[in-house]
Every structure is written in C-alpha cells, then in structure tokens.
Amino acid sequence: MSTFLLFLVITPFVVLKSARDALVLTEFSGASLPYFMVVTTLLVAVLTGVQLRLNERLAVGTVLAGGLLFYAVGTFALHLAVRSGWSLAVPVLYVWANLFGAQIPMLAWVMIGRRLKLRQAKRAIGVIGAGAVAGSVGGGLIAERVAQLGDTPDLLAGAALFMVAALVPVTGLALCRVVESEDDSGKETETQLSRRFITAVLLVVAAGTIVSTFAEFQFKIIAQREVSGVRNLTAFFGWFYAYLGVATLVFQIAITPLIVRWGGVTAGLVFLPAALLTGNGLIVGLGTLWSAVILRGGDQLFRHSIDRSSLEVLYTAVSGKARIKLKALLDAFGVRAAESAAGLILVLLFSIAGLPLITIGILGIVICVVWLAAAVLLRGEYRQILTQAVQRQDVDIEGLKKSLFGPDFQRLLPHLLASVSTRTWLHLLDLLDTGGQKQIGPRVSLLLRHGDPQVRKKALHLLFAQPHDYSADVERLIGDVDRTVRTEAIRYICSRSPQPMGRLFTFLQDPDPSVQVAACSCSLLTEQEDSRELALRKLEDLLTGAHDPDRPDVRLEIARVLEDFAGFDASLQLARRLLQDPAIEVRRAAIKSVSKSRAESLVPVLFTSFKEPRLWADLRTALAEYGPALLPHVRKLLPLSDTPLELKKLLLQVMSDINDEEGLELLIKQAESQNLSVRFQAIKGLNRFNRRQGLNGFRPRIQHLLEKEIRELQENEHQIGAFSTRPATLIGSLLAQRRRWAQERVFRLLGLMYDQNALQKAYFAFSDGSDRLFDTALELLDSVLDLEHKRSIIPLLESRAVGSDSEPSPVARKETLLQFIKRRDQLAAAAALADLQPAELGKWRPDLKDMLGSGREQSLVSETLQWRYRMAQPEANASREPDSLTTIQKLESLSKVDIFSRLGPHELLLLSNSSAVQDYAEGEIIYREGETAHHIYNLLEGRIELRRQPDQVEEITPGGSFGALAVLSGQPRFFTAQVVETARCIKVEREAFWEMVEDYPSAARAIFEVLSGQILTMMGRLSEQKDEEGAKGKRG
Structure with a gap:
C-alpha cells in the first residue's frame, strides 16, 4: 500500500515537472528562472504554515486526502487555462507544480513513516522507496509518449487523474495501525536533541537543498541552450526522467537496502554530495549537455533513493515531539530558507551580475565539501541520539527516596510517630538508613522516645551520620531498659564529647560488659597509648568471658569496635577469634573491622566465611582492600577442582575490583572456563575492569569468547522454536530466561570490544520489552558494530521470538x-x-x-x-501429606509470591530445593517475637496473624508472605506468627535465600519496591486523613 501510494503521488509530479519545464523554458528566458524560484519558495513557505496548522487539528491522512483533491481540481483547471491561452497560465503552472512537489510527497512519507517502526523502516525502505522511483519512471514515459503523440498541455489532465487515484491507497493506509500513538500522546520520553546533531542535520539538508537548486538551474539553462522547441523539450525531459527513473529503481531495490543495512543510515548520506561534487566539477571543466545530465541525474538518482531513504530512517530514530520539532525546523530553515537563499544567489549572480554558469559550479563545489563534512559529523551524533533513545527506564531509586523523604514526609512525621505501627517504622528506618539523608536529625531524634527499643536503637544509629550533636537528647538513653540501646547511647556520647577521658573511666567500671565495650571504643578519642592498651586488654577479657553461643551481644559489640584498633598487632588475635564466631552477625562485624587493617595473615581466615552467602558482599569488600597482595592466594585457589563454586565466583568479583594486570589475566583465563557460572562471572568482572582502564591487546581472545556465546545463543533459539514460545508456561519462561542470559553475555563481550557505555544502554533497551526501544537498540548496534559482527549478531538478535498461537x-x-x-x-x-x-x-x-x-x-x-x-490417572487427587508438593509445584507456587515474582525458574529452583511444605493446626504458633529468623514463609492455604504487644495485629491470606523482614535485616523476629485457620505453608531456608540474592539482586530490588510501595500508600492515607480532620476543624 505504501509503495502504491508513492507511485501514484510521484507519477503526477514528474508529469507536472515535464510539462512545467517545457512550457516555461519555451516562453521565458533563462534569466527569469531565478525569479520564478524565489516566488515559488515564498508561496511554499506560506502554504506550509497553513499545512502545519491543519496537521495540528486533523490527521495526516485527512490532510493528504484533502490536498490530493485540491491539487487534482487545480491541475485540471490549469489544463483548461493553458488550452485557452491564458497569459498567466504558464507562470502559475510553474508555481503550482512546485507547491505540489513540496507538500504532497512529504505528507505521503509522513503518513507511511507513522506506520513503521525503526527496524521495519530500515528493512522495507528499499521496496517502499521503489514506489517513488517507479512513479518517476512512469511519469517520464508518459511525458515522452504524450509529447510525441499529442500536446504538452494534455499532460495536466493525466496528472489530475493520477492524483484522484492516489486517494485509494491513502484510504487503505488510514485503516492501518499508527505505531507512534505514544509519541503523539506525549507518553513516551522525548528525545533531547543536541545542538551538534541539529546543526549537522540542518547543514546536510540545507546544503543539499542549495546545491540541488543550483543543479536544477544549471540543467535547465543548458537544456534550453542545446534543445529547441516545446515538443523537443517535453520529449527530452520525459526521456531524461524515464531513464533516470529506471536507474534509480534499480539502485533503490538492489543497492539502497544493502547500504542502509550494512553501512548504516549515515553512510547513505555521503552519496548525494559526492555525486553533486563530481557533477559540478564536470560543469566547471566541460559545460556540455552531458555534464548537465550527469549533474542533474546524480542529484535525482541519489536524492530519491539512498539519500531520502537514509534521512527518513534517521528521523524515525528521533522519538516524541522532538521529531515534529526537528522536521519543522528543517522544513523552515533547511528547505524553505535554503531555497530562498539559493534563489537570491542565482538572481544576484546570474540575472543581475550576468556571471557564467561556471561561477555557480564553483560555488556548488564549495558547498558540497561543507555538506560532506556535515554528513561525517552526523554519523557520530546519530549514535549519540540512539544512545539517548535507549536510556534505561528503570526504577528510579533516588527519586523514590525523594518521594518518601520529601516535604510531605517532614510535615507528616509527628503524625506518623503517633499513628504508624512499629513494623512500618522499622521498614521506614531501614529505608532511611540507605537514603543518605543528612537533614533528618531533628525529626529522627523524636523517635528516641518511641516505645519500642528496636525503633529507638535504629533511630540512634541514624543520628551517628547526622552533622549536628544530639547528645542532650541521647543522655536519657544511658538508663534505657534495653541494653543495646544503652550501649549505642554511650558510644554516641563518647564520640561527641569534647572531654572523653572522664566519661571513659566511668564507663569502664560499669558492671555491664556492653557498656565497657562501648567505653573501649571511646579510648581512642583520648589519643593516649596507655588508654589504648588498657582498652585492648579489657576487650580480650570481655571476649574470653562472653563464650555463650546463644548470647552474642558482647562479642558483636567487640567486633564492631575492633575497626577502631586497626593497625595494632594486639587486635589481630581478637580478629581471628571473632572471624570464626558461630554468630553470623559477629562475623559480619569482624569482617568489616579487619578490612581496614589489611593484615595478610587474616586472609585464610577470611576465606572460611564464603560458606555463608549473607557475608559475601562484606567479604568481597574486605578482600578487595588487600589489592595485588591477594593475587597469590587467588592464583592458587581458582584452578583447584575442589575449590567451591561460590568461592571462585567471589574471588572473580574481587579480582574485578583490584586494578592490576595480573588480575586481568586471571579474569581472561576464567572467562574461557567450561563452567557457565564461572564464565559469566568472569565476563562481568571484565566489564568492570574495562570500565576503569580498557582491555587493549585482548581482542582476539575476546572474539573467541564471543563466537562461543553466539553458538550457544543460536542453540537456545533452536530450542525455543522447537519446543515452546509461550512465556506463560514454565518451559517457555525458562528458555526465555536462558535466552536473556545468552544475549546479555553477547552484549557484555561486545562491550569489551566497542563503546561499553553504548552497548550497556543498548542491552537495557533491548531487554526492556518495548518494541520501539528494541528497534532503537538494534539500530544503535548497527551504528557501532563493524560489518563482520553486524552479519553474525544482529540477524540473531533481530529474530527475538514472541508468543505464538501455533504449536511446535x-x-x-x-x-x-x-x-x-x-x-x-x-x-x-x-x-x-x-x-x-x-x-x-x-x-x-x-x-x-x-x-x-x-x-x-x-x-x-x-x-x-x-x-x-x-x-x-483419572483417580488422581491432591494429597494432604506435608511434603506432597513436588519441586516443580513449589517452584510455581513461589513464583506467585510478591517478593519472588520477578525471579526466573533458575532462581526459584534454588529456593524450592531448600524449601519444605508444612501444615499447621489452628492456634499453633509458627514463631515467636524475639526468636532468631531461619525461614521465609509463603502461605498456600488458611490464615495467619502477626501479633506484637500490646495490640498490633496483621493478617496474612493465601498467596502472601511473612517473615522476610527479619531474614533481610538479620534481626530477631519482630512479631509472633499464629495460625488463625488451619494453614499450609512453604518454608524457604534463610541460607538459600541469601545465596540466591547474591546471585540474583533483582530479589532485593523487588523487596525494596514492595516495602516502599507500602510506606507510600500508608503516607497517602495518613495525609488524606489529616486533610479531612483539618477540614472538619475549620467547619466546626
């Protein structure tokens, strides 16, 4: 339909041009042509303004249909006027033909472009553009045949009939879906165009318009000089446009798609200036009719094939209202203003000054050089536009924090303090701890009076990061009923006290061991050697006495203050003992403390902590602090077959954090591993390393890895096509997940060979799910990759499978x-x-x-x-045995839990393998407040209540989860979970959960989003309630 529309639009235009040129050159001299051009440009500018206003109020198809009827009636009227001998008929025809050519083909292209995506446009541009070229051939042949058999004015009646016939494909296209509805409605993010991009496009279009206007003028002047008689001129122009159309058709179908596909969009923009540069050179050197034919032929051949196609695809990459603004700017300055400037130059140089055509040829050569430079500049700017278009639209964590902790939060905080449940406050304080808020001290200090000790302790912990001193508020907590609150208060007071010695010795004599530990940490504030040695001896005595494995409080406090003694040999023995403590929270605090000492003798002890997934992040940070000194240990452990996989992956992460050439060599070697997990982790490490200093000299080895990943991706596509393409099924979800992983590895390896930032953004857009971003991501790849990788990778990525109704x-x-x-x-x-x-x-x-x-x-x-x-079996029925669910059934059940909903089958399998199904009787206690958290629960059947003294109750219904917060925070249970109605639950092991989170951080992101959503909803309800109370107060 698009091809047919362009054929029926271009055919009458070529017919009109043939009649126009023949009649005008017969009746007027060449010196008058520049005046015609200037007048035409001014009228086109006025009519374009009217058209833009119509486009704002009417659909493009409506404006195009109305324009075709308008020009059809006017063209037939001109046919009668020319026949009757009206003196102004020929000048009006010249303007009329130019107005038609400036508006109708452009509207046709806009209507077609709004029904094509970027990659569709790139693939179909050869066939669609062939319609325009075929119209040029048809129009030329019609003009030549009519010139031989009839009169030139008869061409106008035929042109009017073609315009009426074009209404058929316009109606058909109007029924097709518009793919830019999001752009039109303003829902899609608008592309921000840089000045360099706008300047480059403007120079390309304006220079092309000026040189093309010069070429048209030179061609007509030389043709008028060499060919005489209206019939001869009509036949000559018909012959010229017909044979030029044939050549353009062949080029458009056979060459243009190859150039656009493999050379890129911007590569197609250099053909036209190169052709016009050559043609102007021939005009300057020879000045013959054939040199004019080559000049004008090159202009028309490339302008209506590769140049127009490349520009239309380039415009498609600009999204939102930015495309409309860009086209309006180009139409106003790149086309209309340039045409006016070209007409004025011709008037001055040719009509007034009487300079020879060679002068215009030389000026054309100069402009062509500028044109070529702008086309080269546009190549880089086009890539930047594509990169911007694929910016990842992800969860804006910082924006979410601002919405949580903005002015509304400050205004509502006193009311929140009075009305919000303890559980919600614990959630909120955890989020505040990650928010880096520096001006919340006055508000948070209010929570020091909260009734729950966990809230008081968390609020006090936040005050450590505040710039102001709140010791006066904290003093009252020295006598707090909760020991951990008292300890935090003592540490805060000592750290902020201008005279810590008096405080120190008082607290060191306190009977509470936690108070003594806090005082030891304050001993460093005195900057006296005796007090430090005294503090270390006191810590050793306290650690020896705190041997109860179920009471890790004192050991935890010692581990936390150990970082204050980094650099002291006496602290190393304390560190070794704490790193092997049975309590995970103690080991975590010890790892953080020893990371500052970087004592190499502690490395083997640190390695023993890898078995606990919850310590991996802390362990990675601590090991990275050792730098190159860690390499001998890593080089020894990685090749060993008995080195656990988790430890290998952890060491590879550490190697990516160490900026060392030997570490890079280890990553490259492990990226060639047969183990997929190790290989993937090594590739990720190479990306992090490459972001800091590049991977010069390793391209051949990276190319080998890339070829291997491409083969795996091809195999995965075969599996999807052979078995299932339905993402709703488990196998469909699994194969789709594996395909995403394979695609990510391909993108990551490409990022090691090309612009990593561009490849990263391209991958985010590629995997986003939006068809437009998918197309733009592939177009960005097209502009970045070399020809070899384009041929092997882009077709494979382009064949992204979607759901299919047909069964394999x-x-x-x-x-x-x-x-x-x-x-x-x-x-x-x-x-x-x-x-x-x-x-x-x-x-x-x-x-x-x-x-x-x-x-x-x-x-x-x-x-x-x-x-x-x-x-x-027909008699199959669901068993009520506690462990009757299979692994696959548990996997499918867990996938419906809110915090696990974004996980794929591989992640869920880790949880399923370590989970169990358990039934609970009515009234049974699943866990009590204060107990250590070992499981996350997913309720399958029944009802559960979460209770906290004195009267806080929350009900859990089937499909809900509970117990996650304590597992995430490492704190004791905040609530008591009691069965209200006979229940069945899936219990997920804490260790398995943390192991999965380390490998798949999307779980942590999902939990953050769930908690944030709950708090925002609660704040919204409270704000509405407060406003209603205020309104009632005013009415009262």
Whole structure:
C-alpha cells in the first residue's frame, strides 16, 4: 500500500515537472528562472504554515486526502487555462507544480513513516522507496509518449487523474495501525536533541537543498541552450526522467537496502554530495549537455533513493515531539530558507551580475565539501541520539527516596510517630538508613522516645551520620531498659564529647560488659597509648568471658569496635577469634573491622566465611582492600577442582575490583572456563575492569569468547522454536530466561570490544520489552558494530521470538526433551515434562523410560515424571501429606509470591530445593517475637496473624508472605506468627535465600519496591486523613 501510494503521488509530479519545464523554458528566458524560484519558495513557505496548522487539528491522512483533491481540481483547471491561452497560465503552472512537489510527497512519507517502526523502516525502505522511483519512471514515459503523440498541455489532465487515484491507497493506509500513538500522546520520553546533531542535520539538508537548486538551474539553462522547441523539450525531459527513473529503481531495490543495512543510515548520506561534487566539477571543466545530465541525474538518482531513504530512517530514530520539532525546523530553515537563499544567489549572480554558469559550479563545489563534512559529523551524533533513545527506564531509586523523604514526609512525621505501627517504622528506618539523608536529625531524634527499643536503637544509629550533636537528647538513653540501646547511647556520647577521658573511666567500671565495650571504643578519642592498651586488654577479657553461643551481644559489640584498633598487632588475635564466631552477625562485624587493617595473615581466615552467602558482599569488600597482595592466594585457589563454586565466583568479583594486570589475566583465563557460572562471572568482572582502564591487546581472545556465546545463543533459539514460545508456561519462561542470559553475555563481550557505555544502554533497551526501544537498540548496534559482527549478531538478535498461537511439531518437542535429559539438564527437562500433553506423555513413555533407565539417574526429572503420571490417572487427587508438593509445584507456587515474582525458574529452583511444605493446626504458633529468623514463609492455604504487644495485629491470606523482614535485616523476629485457620505453608531456608540474592539482586530490588510501595500508600492515607480532620476543624 505504501509503495502504491508513492507511485501514484510521484507519477503526477514528474508529469507536472515535464510539462512545467517545457512550457516555461519555451516562453521565458533563462534569466527569469531565478525569479520564478524565489516566488515559488515564498508561496511554499506560506502554504506550509497553513499545512502545519491543519496537521495540528486533523490527521495526516485527512490532510493528504484533502490536498490530493485540491491539487487534482487545480491541475485540471490549469489544463483548461493553458488550452485557452491564458497569459498567466504558464507562470502559475510553474508555481503550482512546485507547491505540489513540496507538500504532497512529504505528507505521503509522513503518513507511511507513522506506520513503521525503526527496524521495519530500515528493512522495507528499499521496496517502499521503489514506489517513488517507479512513479518517476512512469511519469517520464508518459511525458515522452504524450509529447510525441499529442500536446504538452494534455499532460495536466493525466496528472489530475493520477492524483484522484492516489486517494485509494491513502484510504487503505488510514485503516492501518499508527505505531507512534505514544509519541503523539506525549507518553513516551522525548528525545533531547543536541545542538551538534541539529546543526549537522540542518547543514546536510540545507546544503543539499542549495546545491540541488543550483543543479536544477544549471540543467535547465543548458537544456534550453542545446534543445529547441516545446515538443523537443517535453520529449527530452520525459526521456531524461524515464531513464533516470529506471536507474534509480534499480539502485533503490538492489543497492539502497544493502547500504542502509550494512553501512548504516549515515553512510547513505555521503552519496548525494559526492555525486553533486563530481557533477559540478564536470560543469566547471566541460559545460556540455552531458555534464548537465550527469549533474542533474546524480542529484535525482541519489536524492530519491539512498539519500531520502537514509534521512527518513534517521528521523524515525528521533522519538516524541522532538521529531515534529526537528522536521519543522528543517522544513523552515533547511528547505524553505535554503531555497530562498539559493534563489537570491542565482538572481544576484546570474540575472543581475550576468556571471557564467561556471561561477555557480564553483560555488556548488564549495558547498558540497561543507555538506560532506556535515554528513561525517552526523554519523557520530546519530549514535549519540540512539544512545539517548535507549536510556534505561528503570526504577528510579533516588527519586523514590525523594518521594518518601520529601516535604510531605517532614510535615507528616509527628503524625506518623503517633499513628504508624512499629513494623512500618522499622521498614521506614531501614529505608532511611540507605537514603543518605543528612537533614533528618531533628525529626529522627523524636523517635528516641518511641516505645519500642528496636525503633529507638535504629533511630540512634541514624543520628551517628547526622552533622549536628544530639547528645542532650541521647543522655536519657544511658538508663534505657534495653541494653543495646544503652550501649549505642554511650558510644554516641563518647564520640561527641569534647572531654572523653572522664566519661571513659566511668564507663569502664560499669558492671555491664556492653557498656565497657562501648567505653573501649571511646579510648581512642583520648589519643593516649596507655588508654589504648588498657582498652585492648579489657576487650580480650570481655571476649574470653562472653563464650555463650546463644548470647552474642558482647562479642558483636567487640567486633564492631575492633575497626577502631586497626593497625595494632594486639587486635589481630581478637580478629581471628571473632572471624570464626558461630554468630553470623559477629562475623559480619569482624569482617568489616579487619578490612581496614589489611593484615595478610587474616586472609585464610577470611576465606572460611564464603560458606555463608549473607557475608559475601562484606567479604568481597574486605578482600578487595588487600589489592595485588591477594593475587597469590587467588592464583592458587581458582584452578583447584575442589575449590567451591561460590568461592571462585567471589574471588572473580574481587579480582574485578583490584586494578592490576595480573588480575586481568586471571579474569581472561576464567572467562574461557567450561563452567557457565564461572564464565559469566568472569565476563562481568571484565566489564568492570574495562570500565576503569580498557582491555587493549585482548581482542582476539575476546572474539573467541564471543563466537562461543553466539553458538550457544543460536542453540537456545533452536530450542525455543522447537519446543515452546509461550512465556506463560514454565518451559517457555525458562528458555526465555536462558535466552536473556545468552544475549546479555553477547552484549557484555561486545562491550569489551566497542563503546561499553553504548552497548550497556543498548542491552537495557533491548531487554526492556518495548518494541520501539528494541528497534532503537538494534539500530544503535548497527551504528557501532563493524560489518563482520553486524552479519553474525544482529540477524540473531533481530529474530527475538514472541508468543505464538501455533504449536511446535511433536517430533521437535520430543527430540528437544530427550536432548535435555541426555545432557542432564534437569530443570529444562522437568519444565518440559510439566508442559507435555497427556497423550504425548503416554506415547513417549517407552523412550523416556529408556533414557532415564540407562544409568542417567536424575532426581528432579524422575520426580516430575512420576507426578505427571499420577496426575494423568483419572483417580488422581491432591494429597494432604506435608511434603506432597513436588519441586516443580513449589517452584510455581513461589513464583506467585510478591517478593519472588520477578525471579526466573533458575532462581526459584534454588529456593524450592531448600524449601519444605508444612501444615499447621489452628492456634499453633509458627514463631515467636524475639526468636532468631531461619525461614521465609509463603502461605498456600488458611490464615495467619502477626501479633506484637500490646495490640498490633496483621493478617496474612493465601498467596502472601511473612517473615522476610527479619531474614533481610538479620534481626530477631519482630512479631509472633499464629495460625488463625488451619494453614499450609512453604518454608524457604534463610541460607538459600541469601545465596540466591547474591546471585540474583533483582530479589532485593523487588523487596525494596514492595516495602516502599507500602510506606507510600500508608503516607497517602495518613495525609488524606489529616486533610479531612483539618477540614472538619475549620467547619466546626
């Protein structure tokens, strides 16, 4: 339809041009042509303003249809006027033809462009543009044939008929979906265009307009000089446009798509200035009719093929209202103002000064050089526009914090203090701790009077980071009923006291060990050696006495203050003991403390902490502090087969944090590992390393890694096509997740070879899910990658599978399933089994039995297969046994929990493997307030109440989760969980949860979003309640 529309629009335009040029050059001299051009430009500018106003009020299709009818009626009227011999008919025809050519083809392109995405436009531009070229051929042949058989004015009647016929494809396109509805409605982020980009595009368009106007003038003057008679001129112009159209059609179909696809959009913009530069050179050197034909032919050949196509695709990359503004600017200055300037130059140089054509040719050469420079500049700017267009639209954490802790929060804080539940305050203080808020001291100090000790302690902890001294408020907490609150208060007072010695000796004699530990940390404030030695001896005595594993409070306090003694040899023995403490919170505090000492003798002890996933982040930071001194230990551990996978991944993360060439070599070597987890972690480490100093000299090895990842991605695409493309199924979700991982590895490796920032943004846009961002990301890749990588990677990424209504063939499903089992890919095989139809399950039973019975025991596959066999039996019913759920069933249940909803099958499998199903009777206590948190719970059936003294109650219904906050914070249980109605729960082990979070940070992000959403909702309700109370008070 688009091709047909352009054909029916360009054909009458070429017919009008042929008649116009023949009639004008017959009746007027060449010196008058510049005046015609100037007048035409002014009228086009006025009519374009009217058109822009119509575009704001009417759809593009409506404006185009109205324009076609208007010009059809006017063209037929001009046919009659020319026939009748009206003296102004020919001048009016000249202006009329130019007005039609300036408006109608542009509206047709706009209507087509609004129905094409960026990559669609790039792929289809050759065929669509061929319609315009075919119209040029048809118009030229019609003009030549009419000139030989009839009169030139008869061409006008034929042009009017083509305009009426163009209404058919306009109506058809109006029924097609507009892909830019988001842009039009202003919902999509508007592209911010740089001045360099606007200047480059403006120079390209304006220079092209001026030189093209010069070329048209030179061509007509030389043609008038060499060809005489109206019929001869009509035949000559018809012949010229016809054969030029054939050449353009061949170029548009065969060459333009290849240039745009493999050379990039901006590469197509250098052909036209190069052709006009050559043509002007021939005009200057020869000045013959053939040199004019080459000049004008090059102009028309490339302008209506590669140049126009490249510009239209380039405009498609600009989103939102920015595209409308850009086109308006280019139309006003790049086209209209440039045409006026070209006309005035021709009037001055040719009509008034009487200079020869060679002068215009020389001026054209100069402008072409500027044009080429602008086209080269535009290549880099186009890449920047694409990079900006794919900016990641992710959760704005800082914006969320501002919305949480903004003026409304400050205004509502006193009311929050009086009305908000303890659980909500604990959530809110955890968020404040991550917010880096420096001006919340006066408000937070109010919480020092809160009734819950956990809230008081967290509020006091926040005051340490505030710039002002709140010792007067903290003094009252020295006698607090809670020991941990008293300890924090003593540390705060000593740290802010101008005379800490008096405070120190008083607190060192206190009978409470926690108070003594706090005093030891204050001993450093005295800057006296005796007090430091005394403090260290006191800490050793306290640690020896605090041996109860169930009472880690004193040991935790010692571990926290140990960082104050970094650099003292006497503290190393304390550190070794604390790093092996049975309490995880003690080990975490010790790791943070020893990271400042960087004592190499502590490295082996630090390595023993890798078994606890919750310590990985702290351990990574501590090990990275050692720098290159850690390399001998890493070089020894990585090659060992008995080195745990978690430790290898942790060491690779540390290597990426150490800016050392030997560490880089280790990362490159591990990136070639056969173990996917190790390889992926090494690639991530290389990205972090590359961001700091680059990877010069490693391109061949990175290319080898890239080829391997491309092969894996190709295999994954085959599995998706062979088995399932439905993301709603478990197998569909699994294969889609693996494809995303493979794609991420490809993008990461490309980031090591090209602009890493651009590749990172391209990946975020590629994986965003938006069709527009997907297309723009591929276009950005197209502008960055070299030809070799374009051919191997972009077609593979471009074939991104979407949901399909058609089922894959049973043969392909069976072969893929058996391949999963053969490779011992248990999760994929189990997911595939869960997706089988009962008929397929029965038909393939012998093959599955043979495959699983040939020494290939796979517990997850066997469990899933037996479950499917049971469910296929008519008498199958759900068992109420506590552990009756299979791993796959638990996985699917966990995927529906709010905090796990963003996880994929691989992450959920880690949780499922360490989870258990348990039933609870009515009235049973699942856990009590103050107990250590070991599980996160997902409620499948029944009702649970969370209680906290004195009267705080929260109800959990099926599908909800509870117990996560204590696991996340490492604190004792904040509530008592009691069964109200017989319940069934899935219990997720704390250790498995933290191991999964370390590998998949999206879980932590999801929890943050859930908690933030709850607090924002609560603040909104409280604000509304406060406003209603204020309104009632005024009425009263």
